[in-house]
Amino acid sequence: xxxxxxxxxxxxxxxxxxxxxxxxxxxxxxxxxxxxxxxxxxxxxxxxxxxxxxxxxxxxxxxxxxxxxxxxxxxxxxxxxxxxxxxxxxxxxxxxxxxxxxxxxxxxxxxxxxxxxxxxxxxxxxxxxxxxxxxxxxxxxxxxxxxxxxxxxxxxxxxxxxxxxxxxxxxxxxxxxxxxxxxxxxxxxxxxxxxxxxxx
Amino acid sequence: xxxxxxxxxxxxxxxxxxxxxxxxxxxxxxxxxxxxxxxxxxxxxxxxxxxxxxxxxxxxxxxxxxxxxxxxxxxxxxxxxxxxxxxxxxxxxxxxx
Numbered sequence: 001x002x003x004x005x006x007x008x009x010x011x012x013x014x015x016x017x018x019x020x021x022x023x024x025x026x027x028x029x030x031x032x033x034x035x036x037x038x039x040x041x042x043x044x045x046x047x048x049x050x051x052x053x054x055x056x057x058x059x060x061x062x063x064x065x066x067x068x069x070x071x072x073x074x075x076x077x078x079x080x081x082x083x084x085x086x087x088x089x090x091x092x093x094x095x096x097x098x099x100x101x102x103x104x105x106x107x108x109x110x111x112x113x114x115x116x117x118x119x120x121x122x123x124x125x126x127x128x129x130x131x132x133x134x135x136x137x138x139x140x141x142x143x144x145x146x147x148x149x150x151x152x153x154x155x156x157x158x159x160x161x162x163x164x165x166x167x168x169x170x171x172x173x174x175x176x177x178x179x180x181x182x183x184x185x186x187x188x189x190x191x192x193x194x195x196x197x198x199x200x
Numbered sequence: 201x202x203x204x205x206x207x208x209x210x211x212x213x214x215x216x217x218x219x220x221x222x223x224x225x226x227x228x229x230x231x232x233x234x235x236x237x238x239x240x241x242x243x244x245x246x247x248x249x250x251x252x253x254x255x256x257x258x259x260x261x262x263x264x265x266x267x268x269x270x271x272x273x274x275x276x277x278x279x280x281x282x283x284x285x286x287x288x289x290x291x292x293x294x295x296x297x
Contacts, residue, residue: 005231006238013239017246030240038206040233045210046218046226067284071277078276079269087261098269121254125262128245130270137270145278148285152277153270161237164230179207 006135006165037160044163044175051172061177068151068177069184073192076101076155080196092200093119099192100127101155101185102134107193114197130155134162142169151178156185 016026029036076098084094093115100107104127112120130153137153147170154162159182166178218226245251 005235009235009238010242013242013244014246015242016239017243017248018252019246026239026243029236030243033237033240036233036236036240038202040230040237041207042210042213043226043230043233045207045212046214047210047223047230048207049211049214049216050218050220050223050226061285064285067280068277071280072273075271075273075276076269079272080265082268082272083261083265086264094265097265101269101273118258121258122262122265125255125258126265129262129266133266133270137274141274145274146281148281149274149278152273155270155273161234164227164234167227167230 010132040160040163044167044179047167048172048176048179065177065180066184068148068181069188072101072152072155072181072185073099073188075152077192077196089119090200092196092198096193096196096200097123097126099189099196100130101189102127102130102157103155103186103189104128104131106189110190110193114193131157131161135165138162138165139169147171147174148177150174151181154178154182156182156189158182159186 013030016023016030077095080095080098081091082094083098084091087094096111096115097107097119100111100123104124107127108120108124111123134153134155134157138150141150141153150166150170151158151174154166158166158178159180163175163178166175170178214226
Protein backbone atom coordinates (compact mmCIF):
# COMPACT_ATOMS: atom_id res chain seq x y z
CA UNK A 1 0.00 0.00 0.00
CA UNK A 2 2.72 2.45 1.02
CA UNK A 3 4.63 1.63 -2.16
CA UNK A 4 1.60 2.38 -4.34
CA UNK A 5 1.02 5.65 -2.52
CA UNK A 6 4.62 6.74 -3.02
CA UNK A 7 4.57 5.84 -6.72
CA UNK A 8 1.26 7.68 -7.10
CA UNK A 9 2.75 10.73 -5.35
CA UNK A 10 5.70 10.71 -7.73
CA UNK A 11 3.47 10.39 -10.81
CA UNK A 12 1.17 13.17 -9.58
CA UNK A 13 4.19 15.34 -8.81
CA UNK A 14 5.65 14.75 -12.28
CA UNK A 15 2.29 15.50 -13.90
CA UNK A 16 1.98 18.68 -11.83
CA UNK A 17 5.49 19.79 -12.76
CA UNK A 18 5.00 19.03 -16.45
CA UNK A 19 1.59 20.73 -16.58
CA UNK A 20 3.10 24.07 -15.61
CA UNK A 21 0.18 24.72 -13.22
CA UNK A 22 0.77 26.88 -10.17
CA UNK A 23 -1.73 25.85 -7.50
CA UNK A 24 -0.89 27.91 -4.37
CA UNK A 25 -1.05 25.08 -1.80
CA UNK A 26 0.94 22.58 -3.91
CA UNK A 27 3.46 25.23 -4.89
CA UNK A 28 3.87 26.16 -1.22
CA UNK A 29 4.62 22.54 -0.29
CA UNK A 30 6.99 21.96 -3.19
CA UNK A 31 8.91 25.12 -2.30
CA UNK A 32 9.13 24.36 1.42
CA UNK A 33 10.37 20.78 1.37
CA UNK A 34 12.95 21.62 4.03
CA UNK A 35 10.13 22.27 6.53
CA UNK A 36 8.40 19.01 5.55
CA UNK A 37 11.71 17.18 5.96
CA UNK A 38 12.10 18.68 9.46
CA UNK A 39 8.60 17.53 10.34
CA UNK A 40 9.38 14.08 8.94
CA UNK A 41 12.56 13.85 11.01
CA UNK A 42 10.68 15.01 14.09
CA UNK A 43 8.04 12.28 13.69
CA UNK A 44 10.77 9.71 13.02
CA UNK A 45 12.48 10.88 16.22
CA UNK A 46 9.24 10.39 18.14
CA UNK A 47 8.95 6.84 16.77
CA UNK A 48 12.49 6.12 17.94
CA UNK A 49 11.88 7.72 21.33
CA UNK A 50 8.72 5.67 21.86
CA UNK A 51 10.71 2.45 21.56
CA UNK A 52 11.72 1.47 25.09
CA UNK A 53 15.08 -0.23 25.61
CA UNK A 54 16.34 0.73 22.18
CA UNK A 55 19.49 2.59 23.26
CA UNK A 56 20.64 -0.36 25.34
CA UNK A 57 20.55 -2.42 22.14
CA UNK A 58 22.49 0.21 20.17
CA UNK A 59 25.23 0.18 22.82
CA UNK A 60 25.40 -3.59 22.36
CA UNK A 61 26.25 -3.12 18.66
CA UNK A 62 29.26 -0.85 19.33
CA UNK A 63 31.65 -0.97 16.34
CA UNK A 64 29.23 -3.22 14.45
CA UNK A 65 27.27 -0.08 13.54
CA UNK A 66 29.82 0.40 10.72
CA UNK A 67 29.18 -3.01 9.16
CA UNK A 68 26.16 -1.87 7.13
CA UNK A 69 27.74 1.35 5.69
CA UNK A 70 30.90 -0.61 4.78
CA UNK A 71 28.79 -3.17 2.88
CA UNK A 72 26.84 -0.46 1.08
CA UNK A 73 29.94 1.52 0.09
CA UNK A 74 31.82 -1.58 -1.11
CA UNK A 75 28.83 -2.90 -3.04
CA UNK A 76 28.22 0.47 -4.67
CA UNK A 77 31.85 0.97 -5.67
CA UNK A 78 32.21 -2.53 -7.14
CA UNK A 79 28.89 -2.07 -8.95
CA UNK A 80 30.14 1.23 -10.40
CA UNK A 81 33.31 -0.47 -11.62
CA UNK A 82 31.30 -3.25 -13.28
CA UNK A 83 29.06 -0.69 -15.04
CA UNK A 84 32.11 1.32 -16.15
CA UNK A 85 33.60 -1.81 -17.73
CA UNK A 86 30.27 -2.56 -19.46
CA UNK A 87 29.92 0.93 -20.97
CA UNK A 88 33.64 1.46 -21.67
CA UNK A 89 34.01 4.55 -19.52
CA UNK A 90 36.94 5.17 -17.13
CA UNK A 91 36.63 2.99 -14.01
CA UNK A 92 36.97 5.93 -11.62
CA UNK A 93 34.09 7.75 -13.32
CA UNK A 94 31.84 4.69 -13.06
CA UNK A 95 32.70 4.33 -9.38
CA UNK A 96 32.02 8.05 -8.85
CA UNK A 97 28.51 7.73 -10.33
CA UNK A 98 27.69 4.81 -8.03
CA UNK A 99 29.23 6.65 -5.04
CA UNK A 100 26.14 8.87 -4.96
CA UNK A 101 24.41 5.99 -3.11
CA UNK A 102 20.99 7.51 -3.82
CA UNK A 103 21.86 11.15 -3.09
CA UNK A 104 20.86 12.18 -6.61
CA UNK A 105 20.92 15.97 -6.14
CA UNK A 106 24.50 16.10 -4.87
CA UNK A 107 25.83 13.36 -7.18
CA UNK A 108 24.17 14.89 -10.24
CA UNK A 109 25.38 18.40 -9.51
CA UNK A 110 28.98 17.56 -8.56
CA UNK A 111 29.55 15.00 -11.33
CA UNK A 112 28.11 17.45 -13.90
CA UNK A 113 30.68 19.97 -12.74
CA UNK A 114 33.62 17.55 -12.72
CA UNK A 115 32.80 15.12 -15.53
CA UNK A 116 30.34 16.93 -17.83
CA UNK A 117 26.58 16.98 -18.25
CA UNK A 118 26.21 13.46 -19.70
CA UNK A 119 27.92 11.78 -16.74
CA UNK A 120 26.08 14.17 -14.44
CA UNK A 121 22.75 13.15 -15.96
CA UNK A 122 23.55 9.45 -15.55
CA UNK A 123 24.54 10.13 -11.93
CA UNK A 124 21.35 12.08 -11.33
CA UNK A 125 19.02 9.52 -12.92
CA UNK A 126 20.69 6.40 -11.53
CA UNK A 127 20.73 7.78 -7.99
CA UNK A 128 17.16 9.01 -8.36
CA UNK A 129 16.18 5.50 -9.46
CA UNK A 130 17.98 4.09 -6.42
CA UNK A 131 15.89 6.26 -4.13
CA UNK A 132 12.59 5.56 -5.92
CA UNK A 133 13.10 1.81 -6.35
CA UNK A 134 14.10 1.54 -2.68
CA UNK A 135 10.43 1.99 -1.82
CA UNK A 136 9.68 -1.19 -3.76
CA UNK A 137 12.83 -3.16 -2.84
CA UNK A 138 12.74 -2.58 0.95
CA UNK A 139 9.49 -4.51 1.61
CA UNK A 140 10.75 -7.44 -0.51
CA UNK A 141 14.14 -7.53 1.25
CA UNK A 142 12.39 -7.38 4.65
CA UNK A 143 10.49 -10.57 3.81
CA UNK A 144 13.14 -12.50 1.87
CA UNK A 145 16.41 -11.54 3.63
CA UNK A 146 16.74 -9.72 6.96
CA UNK A 147 15.77 -6.29 8.33
CA UNK A 148 19.33 -4.95 8.34
CA UNK A 149 19.69 -5.60 4.61
CA UNK A 150 16.68 -3.32 3.98
CA UNK A 151 19.07 -0.40 4.62
CA UNK A 152 21.31 -1.41 1.67
CA UNK A 153 19.16 -0.24 -1.27
CA UNK A 154 18.38 3.05 0.49
CA UNK A 155 22.10 3.93 0.84
CA UNK A 156 22.59 7.58 1.79
CA UNK A 157 18.83 8.22 1.73
CA UNK A 158 18.27 5.87 4.66
CA UNK A 159 18.26 8.81 7.09
CA UNK A 160 15.39 10.72 5.46
CA UNK A 161 12.97 9.82 2.65
CA UNK A 162 13.12 6.04 2.91
CA UNK A 163 12.87 6.04 6.71
CA UNK A 164 9.05 5.73 6.91
CA UNK A 165 9.19 2.64 4.66
CA UNK A 166 11.84 1.25 6.98
CA UNK A 167 9.60 2.03 9.94
CA UNK A 168 6.67 0.31 8.28
CA UNK A 169 8.44 -2.90 7.20
CA UNK A 170 11.19 -3.37 9.81
CA UNK A 171 11.47 -2.28 13.46
CA UNK A 172 12.62 0.75 15.46
CA UNK A 173 16.03 -0.82 16.05
CA UNK A 174 16.63 -1.05 12.29
CA UNK A 175 15.35 2.52 11.91
CA UNK A 176 18.05 3.81 14.26
CA UNK A 177 20.72 1.83 12.40
CA UNK A 178 19.22 3.24 9.20
CA UNK A 179 19.64 6.84 10.43
CA UNK A 180 23.23 6.17 11.51
CA UNK A 181 23.95 4.53 8.16
CA UNK A 182 22.50 7.53 6.31
CA UNK A 183 24.74 9.91 8.26
CA UNK A 184 27.86 7.84 7.57
CA UNK A 185 27.06 7.27 3.86
CA UNK A 186 26.13 10.94 3.32
CA UNK A 187 29.45 11.95 4.87
CA UNK A 188 31.33 9.71 2.43
CA UNK A 189 29.39 10.60 -0.78
CA UNK A 190 31.28 13.84 -1.66
CA UNK A 191 34.61 12.35 -0.52
CA UNK A 192 34.19 9.22 -2.65
CA UNK A 193 33.04 11.16 -5.73
CA UNK A 194 36.11 13.41 -5.71
CA UNK A 195 38.47 10.52 -4.86
CA UNK A 196 37.08 8.37 -7.69
CA UNK A 197 37.50 11.20 -10.19
CA UNK A 198 41.06 11.76 -9.03
CA UNK A 199 42.03 8.16 -9.76
CA UNK A 200 40.30 8.08 -13.19
CA UNK B 201 23.18 18.71 10.88
CA UNK B 202 20.02 20.63 11.81
CA UNK B 203 17.99 17.66 10.54
CA UNK B 204 19.72 15.47 13.10
CA UNK B 205 19.03 18.02 15.85
CA UNK B 206 15.34 17.99 14.94
CA UNK B 207 15.33 14.21 15.09
CA UNK B 208 17.04 14.25 18.49
CA UNK B 209 14.36 16.66 19.69
CA UNK B 210 11.75 14.21 18.39
CA UNK B 211 13.47 11.37 20.27
CA UNK B 212 13.28 13.39 23.52
CA UNK B 213 9.60 14.20 22.91
CA UNK B 214 8.87 10.55 22.11
CA UNK B 215 10.81 9.34 25.15
CA UNK B 216 9.34 11.70 27.76
CA UNK B 217 6.16 13.41 26.53
CA UNK B 218 4.49 11.62 23.62
CA UNK B 219 1.66 9.23 24.59
CA UNK B 220 2.22 5.64 23.49
CA UNK B 221 -1.40 5.38 22.33
CA UNK B 222 -0.85 8.17 19.75
CA UNK B 223 1.89 6.15 18.02
CA UNK B 224 -0.39 5.38 15.07
CA UNK B 225 -1.03 9.09 14.42
CA UNK B 226 2.68 9.75 14.43
CA UNK B 227 3.16 7.04 11.79
CA UNK B 228 0.41 8.62 9.66
CA UNK B 229 2.17 12.01 9.94
CA UNK B 230 5.46 10.36 8.86
CA UNK B 231 3.78 8.85 5.83
CA UNK B 232 2.09 12.12 4.84
CA UNK B 233 5.40 13.98 5.06
CA UNK B 234 7.05 11.35 2.84
CA UNK B 235 4.28 11.59 0.26
CA UNK B 236 4.59 15.39 0.18
CA UNK B 237 8.38 15.11 -0.24
CA UNK B 238 8.04 12.64 -3.10
CA UNK B 239 5.34 14.72 -4.75
CA UNK B 240 7.62 17.77 -4.51
CA UNK B 241 10.51 15.81 -5.99
CA UNK B 242 8.27 14.80 -8.91
CA UNK B 243 7.09 18.39 -9.38
CA UNK B 244 10.69 19.63 -9.36
CA UNK B 245 11.71 17.01 -11.95
CA UNK B 246 8.66 17.70 -14.11
CA UNK B 247 9.58 21.39 -14.26
CA UNK B 248 13.17 20.58 -15.23
CA UNK B 249 13.84 21.54 -18.86
CA UNK B 250 14.17 18.45 -21.11
CA UNK B 251 13.69 15.95 -18.26
CA UNK B 252 11.61 13.47 -20.28
CA UNK B 253 14.06 13.54 -23.17
CA UNK B 254 16.96 13.03 -20.75
CA UNK B 255 15.11 10.12 -19.16
CA UNK B 256 14.71 8.35 -22.51
CA UNK B 257 18.21 8.82 -23.91
CA UNK B 258 20.24 7.98 -20.84
CA UNK B 259 17.65 5.67 -19.30
CA UNK B 260 19.31 2.32 -19.99
CA UNK B 261 22.75 3.32 -18.72
CA UNK B 262 21.23 5.01 -15.69
CA UNK B 263 19.10 1.96 -14.94
CA UNK B 264 22.12 -0.35 -14.92
CA UNK B 265 24.09 2.19 -12.87
CA UNK B 266 21.26 1.98 -10.36
CA UNK B 267 20.62 -1.76 -10.53
CA UNK B 268 24.10 -3.29 -10.30
CA UNK B 269 25.48 -1.18 -7.40
CA UNK B 270 22.18 -1.60 -5.52
CA UNK B 271 22.12 -5.38 -5.93
CA UNK B 272 25.79 -5.67 -4.95
CA UNK B 273 25.16 -3.47 -1.89
CA UNK B 274 22.30 -5.76 -0.87
CA UNK B 275 24.48 -8.85 -1.32
CA UNK B 276 27.42 -7.31 0.60
CA UNK B 277 25.26 -6.12 3.51
CA UNK B 278 23.41 -9.44 3.68
CA UNK B 279 26.65 -11.42 3.85
CA UNK B 280 28.23 -9.05 6.39
CA UNK B 281 25.18 -8.90 8.66
CA UNK B 282 24.73 -12.67 8.52
CA UNK B 283 28.38 -13.11 9.43
CA UNK B 284 28.88 -10.37 12.04
CA UNK B 285 25.43 -9.52 13.40
CA UNK B 286 24.14 -13.02 14.03
CA UNK B 287 23.05 -12.28 17.59
CA UNK B 288 20.67 -9.61 16.37
CA UNK B 289 19.29 -11.02 13.13
CA UNK B 290 16.89 -8.08 13.02
CA UNK B 291 13.68 -10.00 12.39
CA UNK B 292 12.13 -9.11 15.71
CA UNK B 293 8.48 -9.07 14.70
CA UNK B 294 7.17 -9.13 18.27
CA UNK B 295 8.79 -5.80 19.06
CA UNK B 296 7.07 -4.24 16.10
CA UNK B 297 3.63 -5.56 16.91
